[in-house]
Amino acid sequence: xxxxxxxxxxxxxxxxxxxxxxxxxxxxxxxxxxxxxxxxxxxxxxxxxxxxxxxxxxxxxxxxxxxxxxxxxxx
Amino acid sequence: xxxxxxxxxxxxxxxxxxxxxxxxxxxxxxxxxxxxxxxxxxxxxxxxxxxxxxxxxxxxxxxxxxxxxxxxxxxxxxxxxxxxxxxxxxxxxxxxxxxxxxxxxxxxxxxxxxxxxxxxxxxxxxxxxxxxxxxxxxxxxxxxxxxxxxxxxxxxxxxxxxxxxxxxxxxxxxxxxxxxxxxxxxxxxxxxxxxxxxxxxxxxxxxxxxxxxxxxxxxxxxxxxxxxxxxxxxxxxxxxxxxxxxxxxxxxxxxxxxxxxxxxxxxxxxxxxxxxxxxxxxxxxxxxxxxxxxxxxxxxxxxxxxxxxxxxxxxxxxxxxxxxxxxxxxxxxxxxxxxxxxxxxxxxxxxxxxxxxxxxxxxxxxxx
Amino acid sequence: xxxxxxxxxxxxxxxxxxxxxxxxxxxxxxxxxxxxxxxxxxxxxxxxxxxxxxxxxxxxxxxxxxxxxxxxxxxxxxxxxxxxxxxxxxxxxxxxxxxxxxxxxxxxxxxxxxxxxxxxxxxxxxxxxxxxxxxxxxxxxxxxxxxxxxxxxxxxxxxxxxxxxxxxxxxxxxxxxxxxxxxxxxxxxxxxxxxxxxxxxxxxxxxxxxxxxxxxxxxxxxxxxxxxxxxxxxxxxxxxxxxxxxxxxxxxxxxxxxxxxxxxxxxxxxxxxxxxxxxxxxxxxxxxxxxxxxxxxxxxxxxxxxxxxxxxxxxxxxxxxxxxxxxxxxxxxxxxxxxxxxxxxxxx
Numbered sequence: 001x002x003x004x005x006x007x008x009x010x011x012x013x014x015x016x017x018x019x020x021x022x023x024x025x026x027x028x029x030x031x032x033x034x035x036x037x038x039x040x041x042x043x044x045x046x047x048x049x050x051x052x053x054x055x056x057x058x059x060x061x062x063x064x065x066x067x068x069x070x071x072x073x074x075x
Numbered sequence: 076x077x078x079x080x081x082x083x084x085x086x087x088x089x090x091x092x093x094x095x096x097x098x099x100x101x102x103x104x105x106x107x108x109x110x111x112x113x114x115x116x117x118x119x120x121x122x123x124x125x126x127x128x129x130x131x132x133x134x135x136x137x138x139x140x141x142x143x144x145x146x147x148x149x150x151x152x153x154x155x156x157x158x159x160x161x162x163x164x165x166x167x168x169x170x171x172x173x174x175x176x177x178x179x180x181x182x183x184x185x186x187x188x189x190x191x192x193x194x195x196x197x198x199x200x201x202x203x204x205x206x207x208x209x210x211x212x213x214x215x216x217x218x219x220x221x222x223x224x225x226x227x228x229x230x231x232x233x234x235x236x237x238x239x240x241x242x243x244x245x246x247x248x249x250x251x252x253x254x255x256x257x258x259x260x261x262x263x264x265x266x267x268x269x270x271x272x273x274x275x276x277x278x279x280x281x282x283x284x285x286x287x288x289x290x291x292x293x294x295x296x297x298x299x300x301x302x303x304x305x306x307x308x309x310x311x312x313x314x315x316x317x318x319x320x321x322x323x324x325x326x327x328x329x330x331x332x333x334x335x336x337x338x339x340x341x342x343x344x345x346x347x348x349x350x351x352x353x354x355x356x357x358x359x360x361x362x363x364x365x366x367x368x369x370x371x372x373x374x375x376x377x378x379x380x381x382x383x384x385x386x387x388x389x390x391x392x393x394x395x396x397x398x399x400x401x402x403x404x405x406x407x408x409x410x411x412x413x414x415x416x417x418x419x420x421x422x423x424x425x426x427x428x429x430x431x432x433x434x435x436x437x438x439x440x441x442x443x
Numbered sequence: 444x445x446x447x448x449x450x451x452x453x454x455x456x457x458x459x460x461x462x463x464x465x466x467x468x469x470x471x472x473x474x475x476x477x478x479x480x481x482x483x484x485x486x487x488x489x490x491x492x493x494x495x496x497x498x499x500x501x502x503x504x505x506x507x508x509x510x511x512x513x514x515x516x517x518x519x520x521x522x523x524x525x526x527x528x529x530x531x532x533x534x535x536x537x538x539x540x541x542x543x544x545x546x547x548x549x550x551x552x553x554x555x556x557x558x559x560x561x562x563x564x565x566x567x568x569x570x571x572x573x574x575x576x577x578x579x580x581x582x583x584x585x586x587x588x589x590x591x592x593x594x595x596x597x598x599x600x601x602x603x604x605x606x607x608x609x610x611x612x613x614x615x616x617x618x619x620x621x622x623x624x625x626x627x628x629x630x631x632x633x634x635x636x637x638x639x640x641x642x643x644x645x646x647x648x649x650x651x652x653x654x655x656x657x658x659x660x661x662x663x664x665x666x667x668x669x670x671x672x673x674x675x676x677x678x679x680x681x682x683x684x685x686x687x688x689x690x691x692x693x694x695x696x697x698x699x700x701x702x703x704x705x706x707x708x709x710x711x712x713x714x715x716x717x718x719x720x721x722x723x724x725x726x727x728x729x730x731x732x733x734x735x736x737x738x739x740x741x742x743x744x745x746x747x748x749x750x751x752x753x754x755x756x757x758x759x760x761x762x763x764x765x766x767x768x769x770x771x772x773x774x775x776x777x778x779x780x781x782x783x784x785x786x787x788x789x790x791x
Contacts, residue, residue: 002217002269006078026708051192062324120775165787
């Protein structure tokens with residue numbers, strides 16, 4: 001299950017009482033419900049599944065874990 | 076693509092595979108429970124990068140595959156009624172019911188539409204006030220928050236021509252059922268990364284301890300999956316039991332409480348039947364009484380349909396990891412993606428379809 | 444309503460059943476809409492058939508029906524598509540496209556202004572391709588019996604000398620070339636159909652005529668082995684058909700396949716493989732090893748730009764006849780299956 005793809009929030013607005021956003025995925029725009037990421041701001045990254053943003057991507061954590069792996073390459 | 080390409084870096088993948096080979100001193104059988112992970116593994120041929128001793132078993136984490144025949148039959152029955160519009164995710168199109176699938180229902184004149192999001196289904200209800208719009212709400216914990224929001228929104232807007240046919244499953248009970256079954260060979264689990272994004276990792280600790288089976292929550296890209304497999308093998312080699320998180324950029328121990336709260340508001344846990352496996356206690360979700368007006372089961376008189384899985388289909392054994400798809404006699408013969416006998420051959424993530432679609436082994440000749 | 448039609452049709456905003464019945468209304472539609480827009484000496488005769496001049500060489504003949512929805516999409520419409528598609532089927536056979544026929548099935552109630560828009564687009568596409576729509580037909584069916592409009596175009600072209608393009612010509616060692624980015628049309632249309640979830644998406648169909656590109660390729664090297672436009676089923680379908688017809692294997696290098704970044708993003712989110720969806724302005728060519736670089740260069744420098752992203756993506760092998768195999772960037776392999784059919788968004 002669970003095809004969810006990361007993208008960047010480019011705008012936020014309300015529609016039918018729900019917080020909605022436009023999310024850019026590699027230049028393609030999708031519209032996602034942001035109710036489950038209430039603190040997300042324009043410019044932040046999230047993962048989108050079936051039209052819903054499920055989590056703000058922890059950029060710090062992502063960077064650190066990648067560096068750990070890249071660091072291993074130096075061994 | 077940011078947060079995707081970095082995790083598909085061939086050099087990083089190669090190095091992790093090397094370390095994995097060094098770390099593996101004994102054979103291990105591990106299961107990835109999520110259909111999306113199965114898809115990734117086979118799409119990138121990651122199983123070909125694993126050392127000899129590691130056996131990857133594909134688990135029942137495909138909601139399309141485990142949706143009961145009865146639910147499919149009910150969806151078809153609804154679609155066949157005049158004045159209704161059945162909306163579903165595209166994966167559901169060719170899942171076989173007792174006789175035919177939703178594609179067949181559409182060809183007979185049923186109004187069946189495929190949606191990307193439950194919000195599209197809601198919009199169909201707004202745009203078609205004279206039709207009864209029913210959304211086939213299928214999924215695991217990842218999809219439940221979105222489906223719940225659609226129902227809650229329908230209630231808030233007083234959209235009375237919208238209802239849902241629910242087929243929701245929970246991962247932890249399935250894992251327990253697999254680990255508790257006789258003949259279980261699974262020694263470690265790759266946790267479903269997007270399910271855990273919603274539920275957190277905490278639900279898995281009691282299972283890990285009870286069955287002394289380590290769990291590493293994994294993402295979906297090659298680096299995510301291989302690094303999680305590496306950690307899991309390290310835990311197995313060191314006889315460590317616990318739950319670790321290899322998908323920290325979106326998974327936290329407590330998950331997404333806002334999403335979990337809306338799911339609890341709209342759904343409640345129930346015993347449900349998994350296609351090919353049978354009833355697993357407290358393993359699914361149904362609509363709460365307070366949302367009964369949006370429950371398709373109540374809105375439509377859906378009489379008991381004679382539902383029976385095809386006896387040649389061994390989906391239960393496949394989904395529980397007891398056999399590999401290619402061990403089934405019907406695999407590649409009577410059962411192929413274009414004429415599936417059971418659900419795991421339908422969805423691309425179903426273990427059988429994924430095997431068939433991406434089968435490629437340097438050890439075996441290309442044949443099926 | 445702002446009409447660009449030369450003469451307004453009497454009293455009708457929408458298509459009536461009578462417009463297809465061959466009487467006065469049908470005549471009016473022909474005379475006041477189709478003929479002024481598609482004007483040529485053949486149609487002007489108003490005969491039931493077009494009498495064409497004799498050809499010196501072999502004729503290529505093809506037909507295709509167009510049932511696309513929505514009728515108007517980013518990058519094209521059913522009208523231009525129906526011209527490009529048939530022109531391309533002729534071109535990839537090594538023929539110079541010359542004449543088209545156009546059959547229309549219209550739904551009762553279809554707006555005349557939209558019909559006019561479609562035909563205007565067809566006319567412009569035909570002019571750009573140097574083809575003429577020399578004969579046609581219109582039928583009207585009751586409301587709900589077709590999705591607005593279906594178009595069938597058949598095409599005739601003149602085969603060039605010295606060209607032998609066939610799906611059974613593949614030989615081990617041949618190189619596989621694609622003319623540009625894959626999946627544009629199919630993904631653009633999928634996002635257009637799920638407009639609610641994909642508002643503001645900048646994806647466009649790649650609908651385009653390929654006859655000039657083919658001419659440039661054949662001028663560079665007349666002995667190209669095979670050429671196909673990668674429409675329904677995408678690159679996967681074409682390569683499987685070629686491998687099967689020639690009883691050879693094909694190996695693709697995943698890292699070389701050109702895919703536009705926005706298309707990639709949308710495809711990932713929809714869970715669709717860009718190799719399995721239609722392209723409407725891309726071709727696949729199979730060229731002997733020694734000539735591949737030259738043909739690629741000719742494609743990339745073709746003035747109309749249709750080959751600017753052409754890429755070498757694989758080769759023909761003796762092993763695993765009939766099967767197409769993908770080599771991933773990780774050193775693993777997988778089989779590229781013939782796509783099953785409808786590509787739909789998935790959650791799994």
